[in-house]
Amino acid sequence: MDIFNLIFSFLYQFGDAFAFLVLSACGLAVIFGMMGVINLAHGEFIMCGAYVSTSAVHAGLPLPLAIIAGAVAAGIAGMIVELVVIRPLYQRPLDTIVATWGISMIVTQGTLIVLGPSMQGVGTPFGSFTMGGYSYSIYRVILMIAAIGTLALLWLMFTRTRFGLLSRATIQVPHVAEAMGVNTNLIYSLTFGLGAALAGLAGGLYAPTMTLVPTMGASFMVEAFVTVVVGGADIFLGTAPAAAILGIIKAALTGWQGQLAGQIGLLIAVIIVIRILPRGISGKILKERA
Amino acid sequence: MLITSKSAASALGVLLLAGAAFGQDAEPIKLGVLEDQSGDFALATIGKVHAIQLAAEEINAAGGIDGRPLELVEYDTxxxxxxFQEFMRRVLQRDKVDAVFAGFSSASREAYRPIVNQFDGLAFYNNQYEGGVCDANMIVTGAVPEQQFSTLLPYMIENYGPNVYTIAADYNFGQISAEWVRNIVAENGGTMVGEEFIPLGVSQFSQTIQNIQAAKPDFVVTLLVGTAQASYYEQAGAANLGLPMASSVNVGQGYEHKRFTPPSLKDMYxxxxxxxxxxTPASKEFVEKFRAKFPDEPYINQEASNSYAAVxxxxxxxxxxxxxDLAEIRKVIAEGDVCVDGPGGQMCIxxxxxxxxxxxxxAHVTEDHSVEFPxxxxAIQPYWLGEAGCDLTVSDxxxxxxxxNPPPANG
Known part of the structure; x- marks a missing residue:
């Protein structure tokens, strides 16, 4: 195999790991990183997006619209959860663990009872392409593009729209924002909904490639928390570079020694980062800037 | 995830199936049922619970066991x-059951087995597994590697070629099964071109698929466990891996061919x-009875059949x-002619x-995911333990x- 194919295959595997880390972590970066709610129901928002988008495809909707429907459904579910459960707990981050863990268990078991142990998948679209003796799934390249597109849209939303401005202001100094006439309750609700919708988007995007079961969200959780903890509070200075670094570690170790090595590598990276950068990559960057 | 609670939601379900058919003095025989009705394994194990309920209902309708009704004591593990450890103690100590039907994963079986030994109870493990448990307190009705691999691998090597790649779940089941695969492949003149162990819960297989392509095997042995790992088939299909697959554990447990879009499981054996x-007539009759009681059952798998026959x-x-009494029961086992006709064929202890x-x-999964039987x-015997020196009629x-790690000589 020539050097070009070797590089391409590594880039593909890196992109694949990067996309999975970014998409699983984006929603959590908003809810946990920005808002400080330790959301153990993150996986269930992902599952919600996957189930809704798959059902929509079964009902005849084209896949891209179905994925958006999944994100919207998860977003609405997120706003309801915020209103009913999370709102009294903003000053009590440890209590959010118990509350969201409870939601996670209720949703997982409720889905098992109501919808059964699994849902028929829709199959991965677009087929495959071959390069240098390896065949690759085209859909996974689309997932990489979707990950970059999601980051770009989020950046535009937080820096170029009024919602983004109010959201950042509310989360930084809620009392001042409120004094300036901002409806902070609404902003909290919308921001939490955005985080849930991003989780739903990840679920919708990965639904065609995965087994659809009530516990599917759990397989995103480790990667999501690892990425957010390594990244710190800021999505663009934190989540994106963290996903890139972790993606390289994961792709290299998995290619070299298999999946177990990849998982170990991710966890060792977190331990090191927590030790030397307690507030994550973005905490370090922002501190130096200040 | 972070904390474990003694959750009351682990729902104690005591099912009284005894009807008016039994006299006042007929004391029920209690059967503990410890199976995963929630969590990652629920998909493959809910059917086991239903199969036990079906068998208990049939037996009670026909007069019970020796005139005594059969009562199920169910817990969701x-x-x-x-x-498993918590509930095994509870059924043996507090509920005082006569026998326990317990467990899906080998990790959970090894977790509860010392407790069964401690209370000298009787547990049925109705699941295919990696083999090797030599324990007088256990009756295993699932198939073991010498039954599954010594038939499967020679067939695959003859039909597809000698180069084998194994991907296996990374715990005792996958590790020991992979060891069996290595040995039987070598005995049949094949070569292992690769082996990878996947931690439970992993759902992304892009790099694994590429590792397999690099090793160029003739077929892949998949020993994947749990619903997360089943994502492998969809992803291998999407990457057009196109290799035949062989398994002792997939299809028969997790009905992957029903859950995934064809042709991702094409040429799975x-x-x-x-x-x-x-x-067969016996199988058709079993399916009919099962669906009459549980019309929404997505699939009747191998372990449901084992659990039913075990009752x-x-x-x-x-x-x-x-x-x-366990000692009396084991005297009957020692006679060597305890057989039932299960839904899949005769089973003898x-x-x-x-x-x-x-x-x-x-079972061969075809391109449209229908199943044919080449x-x-x-009467394939679970011969390995006996040949290796395990003899429960002599010592336990x-x-x-x-x-x-075979039994010591003169066991």
């Missing part, structure tokens, strides 16, 4: 090993002692022993290992052995 597609094995043991013989069906092997080591 939540795919969690510590729950699995050796099973039952799946609902088996085309009838237990009935025969108690009736012939005229007692639920081997006195040396307390495992059972099986009819092994080779061949079957009758209560150990699990593997080919690289």
């Amino acid at each position: 939540q795919s969690d090993n510590t729950r 699995a050796t099973v002692n039952y799946v609902e597609e088996v085309d 009838y094995l237990y009935k025969q043991l108690v009736e012939r022993a005229k007692s639920t 081997d006195p040396k290992s307390q495992h059972v013989s099986h009819t092994i069906h080779l 061949t079957k092997w009758d 080591p209560s150990e699990q052995y593997t080919p690289s």
Whole structure:
């Protein structure tokens, strides 16, 4: 195999790991990183997006619209959860663990009872392409593009729209924002909904490639928390570079020694980062800037 | 995830199936049922609980076991090993059951087995597994590697070629099964071109698929466990890996061919002692009875059939022993002729290992995900433990052995 194919295959595997880390972590970066709610129901928002988008495809909707429907459904579910459960707990981050863990268990078991142990998948679209003796799934390249597109849209939303401005202001100094006439309750609700919708988007995007079961969200959780903890509070200075670094570690170790090595590598990276950068990559960057 | 609670939601379900058919004085026989009705393994194990309920209902309608009604004491073990230990203590100490039907994963079986030993109880493990448990307190009705791999691998090597790649779940089941695969492949003149162990819960296989392509095997042995790992098939199909697959555990347990879009499981070969597609009168009758009671059952898998047959094995043991006492039951087992006709074929308990013989069906998943059976092997014995030196009629080591860690000589 020539050097070009070797590089391409590594880039593909890196992109694949990067996309999975970014998409699983984006929603959590908003809810946990920005808002400080330790959301153990993150996986269930992902599952919600996957189930809704798959059902929509079964009902005849084209896949891209179905994925958006999944994100919207998860977003609405997120706003309801915020209103009913999370709102009294903003000053009590440890209590959010118990509350969201409870939601996670209720949703997982409720889905098992109501919808059964699994849902028929829709199959991965677009087929495959071959390069240098390896065949690759085209859909996974689309997932990489979707990950970059999601980051770009989020950046535009937080820096170029009024919602983004109010959201950042509310989360930084809620009392001042409120004094300036901002409806902070609404902003909290919308921001939490955005985080849930991003989780739903990840679920919708990965639904065609995965087994659809009530516990599917759990397989995103480790990667999501690892990425957010390594990244710190800021999505663009934190989540994106963290996903890139972790993606390289994961792709290299998995290619070299298999999946177990990849998982170990991710966890060792977190331990090191927590030790030397307690507030994550973005905490370090922002501190130096200040 | 972070904390474990003694959750009351682990729902104690005591099912009284005794009807008016029994006299006031007929004391029920209690059967503990510890199966995962929630969590990662629920998909494959809910059917086991239903099969036990079906068998209990039939037996009670026909007059019970030796005139005594059969009562089920069910707990949901939540795919969690510590729950198995907790509930095993509870059924043996507090509920005082006569026998326990317990466990899906080998990790959970090894978690509860010392407790069964401690209270000298009787547990049925109705699941295919990696083999090697030599324990007088256990009766294993699932198929073991010498039954599944010594049939499957020679067939695959002959039909597809000698180069084998194994991907296996990274815990005792996957590790020991992979060891069996290595040995049987070598005995049949094949070569292992690669092996990868996947941690439970991993759902992304892009790099694994590329590793397999780099090794260029003739077929892949998939020993994947749990619903997360089943994502492998969809992703390998999407990457157009296109290699035939062989498995002792997939299709027969998690009905992947029903859950994924064709043709992702094309040319998957699995050796099973039952799946609902088996085309015999006994199988058809079982499917009909099962669906009449549980119309929404997504699939009737191998372990449901084992669990159903195990209730009838237990009935025969108690009736012939005229007692639920373990020593009396084991005297009956030692006679060596305890057999039932299960949905997939005849099952007889081997006195040396307390495992059972099986009819092994080779299930081949075709391009449209229908199942055909190119061949079957009758009365395949669980011979390895006996040959290796485990003889429960003589001594009870209560150990699990593997080919690289066999029973000590003169056992």
